[in-house]
Amino acid sequence: MATFRNACGECRYVTPWLKESEAERQIVDHYARRHPHLVPGGAQQINGGGGGGGCVGCGAIAFGLIVLVIIIGLAGQK
Template sequence: MTTYRFWCGECGFKTPWGTESEAERGHTDHYATRHPGLLLGGQVETAAEAPAAKGMSCVGCTTVAVLGLSFLIIVSACGR
């Protein structure tokens, strides 16, 4: 699924990743509140899926959990 993010043409604002209509709505709302009276400007960025969804896979979560558990075991062994 393609996701979209709109960038403001007036400031550094970026909408969150989402469907095209969600991102466009956020862009329009931003202009209405922060830049009233100006025509919409900026850019549209697309991605095959939201970068946040790519970031941490199950393998990444498992690795963090194993490292945390190992740390707790080491700390508790040293405390005895």
């Protein structure tokens, strides 16, 4: 299950890893307390919780590029 955390765009406050709605509620509460005249902003981070699945996409791209280079190399041998 993915968890989320939000970082304040005005200071260094960061919510803990929570469900998306809870992280959003906490950043809105933070802005209401610490930056009352500003619209909530900042950044949201997503932790996929899939156990290291982030490198699979990079590996697939690298593999695809290698195959493409081999095909181009073979096509140029004619």
